[in-house]
Amino acid sequence: MxxxxxxxxxxxxxxxxxxxxGHAAEYAFGTRGAVARAAALVPSGGPLPGADPEPGxxxxxxxxxxxxxxxxxxxxxxxxxxxxxxxxxxxxLAAERVPWGNMYEFVLSASLVxxxxxxxxxxxxxxxxxxxxxVALANxxxxxxxxxxxxxxxxPLVAALNSYWLVIHVAAAALSxxxxxxxxxxAAMYLIxxxxxxxxxxxxxxxxxxxxxxxxxxxxxxxRLHAFGFPIWTFAAxxxxxxxxxAAWGRYWxxxxxxxxAFISWVVYAAYLHARATPSVKRTTAAWLAVAGWVTMLxxxxxVNLLFEGLHSYxxx
Amino acid sequence: MLIRLAASARNGWRQLTSMRTALMLLFLLALxxxxxxxLPQRSVSIEExxxxxxxxxxxxxVLDRLxxxxxxxxxxxxxxxxxxxxxLVGCVVPRLRDHLRSLRRAPVDAPRRLSRLPQHADQLAxxxxxxxxxxxxxxxxxxxxxxxxxxxxxxGPVTVSAEKGYLKETGNLLMHFAMLAVLVxxxxxxxxxxxxxxxxxxGPDHRFCNVLQQYDEFGLGTRAGAGSLPPFCFTLTDFDAExxxxxxxxxxxxxxxxxxxxGDPRPVEFTVNSPLRLDGASVYLLGNGYAPVLRYxxxxxxxxxxxxxxxxxxxxxxxxxxxxxxxxxxxxAGGGERDPSLQVAFQGLYLPTAPAEGPLVGSVHPEERAxxxxxxxxxxxxxxxxGTPQSVLELxxxxxxxxxxxxxxxxxxxxxxxxxxxxxxxxVEFVGTQRWVTISVRHDPGQPVALVGIGxxxxxxxxxxxxxxxRVWFRVTxxxxxxxxxxxxxxxxxxxxxSGFATExxxxxxxxxxxxxxxxxxxxxxxxx
Ligand code: HEM
Numbered sequence: 001m002x003x004x005x006x007x008x009x010x011x012x013x014x015x016x017x018x019x020x021x022g023h024a025a026e027y028a029f030g031t032r033g034a035v036a037r038a039a040a041l042v043p044s045g046g047p048l049p050g051a052d053p054e055p056g057x058x059x060x061x062x063x064x065x066x067x068x069x070x071x072x073x074x075x076x077x078x079x080x081x082x083x084x085x086x087x088x089x090x091x092x093l094a095a096e097r098v099p100w101g102n103m104y105e106f107v108l109s110a111s112l113v114x115x116x117x118x119x120x121x122x123x124x125x126x127x128x129x130x131x132x133x134x135v136a137l138a139n140x141x142x143x144x145x146x147x148x149x150x151x152x153x154x155x156p157l158v159a160a161l162n163s164y165w166l167v168i169h170v171a172a173a174a175l176s177x178x179x180x181x182x183x184x185x186x187a188a189m190y191l192i193x194x195x196x197x198x199x200x201x202x203x204x205x206x207x208x209x210x211x212x213x214x215x216x217x218x219x220x221x222x223x224r225l226h227a228f229g230f231p232i233w234t235f236a237a238x239x240x241x242x243x244x245x246x247a248a249w250g251r252y253w254x255x256x257x258x259x260x261x262a263f264i265s266w267v268v269y270a271a272y273l274h275a276r277a278t279p280s281v282k283r284t285t286a287a288w289l290a291v292a293g294w295v296t297m298l299x300x301x302x303x304v305n306l307l308f309e310g311l312h313s314y315x316x317x
Numbered sequence: 318m319l320i321r322l323a324a325s326a327r328n329g330w331r332q333l334t335s336m337r338t339a340l341m342l343l344f345l346l347a348l349x350x351x352x353x354x355x356l357p358q359r360s361v362s363i364e365e366x367x368x369x370x371x372x373x374x375x376x377x378x379v380l381d382r383l384x385x386x387x388x389x390x391x392x393x394x395x396x397x398x399x400x401x402x403x404x405l406v407g408c409v410v411p412r413l414r415d416h417l418r419s420l421r422r423a424p425v426d427a428p429r430r431l432s433r434l435p436q437h438a439d440q441l442a443x444x445x446x447x448x449x450x451x452x453x454x455x456x457x458x459x460x461x462x463x464x465x466x467x468x469x470x471x472x473g474p475v476t477v478s479a480e481k482g483y484l485k486e487t488g489n490l491l492m493h494f495a496m497l498a499v500l501v502x503x504x505x506x507x508x509x510x511x512x513x514x515x516x517x518x519x520g521p522d523h524r525f526c527n528v529l530q531q532y533d534e535f536g537l538g539t540r541a542g543a544g545s546l547p548p549f550c551f552t553l554t555d556f557d558a559e560x561x562x563x564x565x566x567x568x569x570x571x572x573x574x575x576x577x578x579x580g581d582p583r584p585v586e587f588t589v590n591s592p593l594r595l596d597g598a599s600v601y602l603l604g605n606g607y608a609p610v611l612r613y614x615x616x617x618x619x620x621x622x623x624x625x626x627x628x629x630x631x632x633x634x635x636x637x638x639x640x641x642x643x644x645x646x647x648x649x650a651g652g653g654e655r656d657p658s659l660q661v662a663f664q665g666l667y668l669p670t671a672p673a674e675g676p677l678v679g680s681v682h683p684e685e686r687a688x689x690x691x692x693x694x695x696x697x698x699x700x701x702x703x704g705t706p707q708s709v710l711e712l713x714x715x716x717x718x719x720x721x722x723x724x725x726x727x728x729x730x731x732x733x734x735x736x737x738x739x740x741x742x743x744x745v746e747f748v749g750t751q752r753w754v755t756i757s758v759r760h761d762p763g764q765p766v767a768l769v770g771i772g773x774x775x776x777x778x779x780x781x782x783x784x785x786x787x788r789v790w791f792r793v794t795x796x797x798x799x800x801x802x803x804x805x806x807x808x809x810x811x812x813x814x815x816s817g818f819a820t821e822x823x824x825x826x827x828x829x830x831x832x833x834x835x836x837x838x839x840x841x842x843x844x845x846x
Binding site: 155156157158159160162163165220223227230231234235238239242243244246247248249250251252253254255256257260261263264267268270271274275277278280281289296304308 | 337343360361503565566590592599601757759771772774
């Protein structure tokens with residue numbers, strides 16, 4: 001079973017890679033094709049495409065080699081997510097516990113949440129399909145790091161982690177991390193789009209802009225995801241975490257490096273929501289805060305475990 | 318002068334309580350929190366701070382003066398969050414006042430030109446005179462949980478104003494106020510809370526009672542004192558640990574007896590993640606290990622026993638420690654006077670599971686499968702009387718250097734029950750081991766307050782994020798073409814970011830008993846306002 005999980009991780013990485021190449025090819029072929037039309041279909045200032053549940057919403061762009069490749073890439077991404085899910089599931093079955101007992105497993109599970117969140121986004125807002133490139137890329141990178149540097153064989157939990165709060169706290173953290181990941185992609189694309197449209201930037205990565213959905217769509221999508229992820233993060237980092245910390249270490253908050261960075265992420269995302277609610281603050285400023293928020297999340301996931309010695313350090317590595 | 322001062326104060330206050338300032342302060346708070354994860358913190362690990370001072374003797378004092386080792390209690394960190402909270406109060410209190418007022422007041426009257434609003438529909442009819450129609454609309458809105466009010470008389474146009482989504486502002490205010498509650502909870506903990514850490518060896522001889530003197534280390538809140546500690550005593554009776562073959566711990570369980578407030582002892586159990594909850598204190602299991610028991614028989618035939626906790630230095634349980642016998646070799650005939658040159662100590666390395674072959678340098682499993690004690694005897698002046706603090710781990714280095722304390726004989730490996738005989742014919746027996754645990758005893762009366770606060774914060778946050786404030790208006794006029802009937806114009810305005818409002822608006826119109834006027838009946842100009 002453990003071997004099966006490892007195999008499926010490899011399958012997932014390969015499928016994500018193919019999906020990534022497919023999306024990239026779609027970019028390459030779609031200069032004046034379906035992609036551009038898809039982008040043009042998104043009325044700037046209007047509601048999100050697909051948000052309107054009425055039948056007869058605008059037909060999806062079809063036809064052309066690029067669109068075909070694009071659809072193939074999405075299919076490959078779905079295959080990747082399926083393999084990814086099987087990998088997580090079999091890992092849990094092999095260990096006879098929740099599959100997030102160490103850092104390897106946490107990255108595996110959190111990135112799966114991100115992928116699944118992405119599939120939901122894709123279903124509701126098909127015009128954002130091209131962001132799949134970045135979702136696939138992020139997954140390849142995350143699973144690659146996990147497989148190469150974080151891998152640990154299946155084993156039982158260390159006594160310190162043996163608590164049902166592991167299930168609750170870490171599941172909430174993984175869930176919100178996955179959602180923030182997709183929100184970050186949307187925020188970054190929004191910055192690229194506005195940089196291209198409004199400030200005349202033409203270098204990389206702004207060259208991607210013509211093939212992106214409308215700026216407004218990206219911004220709204222980013223906000224929705226962050227607004228969805230933020231309460232879950234609040235629960236994970238400021239409620240479930242402290243309750244567990246109280247039971248385990250006797251104090252609900254002790255400024256352990258992991259706690260510090262969880263707090264920083266929370267404050268930065270709160271600042272993002274504030275910025276977005278303040279009329280005099282530009283939407284791009286808010287988007288930069290979302291990007292900063294994701295950087296702090298990465299810092300917490302990788303930086304803290306690798307750089308600092310703390311109570312959370314036993315979490316595998 | 319005073320007026321100008323007052324004006325600039327008012328201006329400053331307005332600045333401080335603006336959303337932009339709040340945003341800046343939030344961002345600053347995030348930045349200010351970073352150094353606390355990079356530099357070791359006193360509140361987290363005093364040992365690491367001390368080590369930092371040793372490593373960077375020139376930099377450390379400077380950082381220390383800047384509060385670098387105490388970031389979350391430093392003046393600058395406190396200044397940021399206190400400013401933020403002042404800003405919060407200044408921002409939220411007026412909003413609360415406005416919100417309470419708007420909750421009591423009827424929804425605002427319809428704007429003059431409904432057609433300017435984002436949602437608008439005007440070819441609607443109702444088969445009743447305006448007053449009755451408006452009343453029916455109001456009832457329909459009410460049943461859909463809109464707050465609705467009818468204005469105007471039958472003579473002129475009648476309007477229905479309705480509003481929904483007060484949850485958003487209610488939730489938002491609740492969230493911001495809840496932050497204050499969390500702060501109160503934290504402050505309560507800092508003033509009235511206390512904690513102490515200690516090591517407890519198994520057995521009735523090593524009973525622990527909850528008084529400050531029995532702690533190795535403790536911290537009291539600014540308004541907590543010795544009297545804050547509830548009286549209880551605890552005896553460790555047994556300790557179970559389970560490990561994988563690789564030596565990874567999978568379960569711990571401490572068994573003991575507790576008597577609270579002088580009551581009868583009762584059996585208790587606690588473990589990692591599941592502390593012992595007592596009245597006014599909780600006991601947390603932090604660490605564990607073995608304490609070798611040594612029985613030393615001196616040259617006068619006197620026997621003394623010491624149980625010394627050895628501190629583990631690796632995950633496989635290899636532990637080291639020092640057992641001292643300062644009262645050894647006291648001549649019973651000499652009036653009990655100590656002879657400092659004849660004090661005895663043993664420095665040891667304990668291996669719960671010694672490797673079956675190869676050098677015996679470290680344990681290979683944390684369970685006691687092949688317990689072996691590697692013991693080196695020392696004789697001489699332990700330096701205890703000189704007043705310098707003693708380490709439980711090491712012998713007094715100054716005494717060793719001066720030669721006043723010196724090793725005697727070769728180090729020996731002992732299994733439980735084995736005895737080693739020293740050159741002076743005295744003997745030491747490795748009797749066996751006792752388990753020990755390190756515990757933290759704590760009480761934080763602010764905890765429930767902080768928990769309720771953060772729970773309300775989350776509830777308010779969800780309300781604030783899902784709530785959508787929106788208004789609709791209906792203007793009802795008598796239908797000049799069909800007496801006893803009305804014409805209705807409707808409009809809607811989402812007051813917060815809400816892309817689904819158009820759909821909701823059309824559903825609302827469909828659900829209310831309004832009938833669109835068939836095109837054939839429309840007169841080119843007369844019907845619309
Ligand atoms: C302790 C620091 C603070 C934190 C962590 C915080 C957090 C938040 C969060 C997470 C939101 C988003 C909820 C939502 O959009 O509905 C929010 C909204 C808001 N905050 Fe704060 N806040 C803080 C201080 C302040 C201060 C000082 C002010 C006033 C200057 C303020 C005014 C507002 C307002 C007006 C909104 C509503 C925006 C909207 O219309 O949606 N907050 N706050």
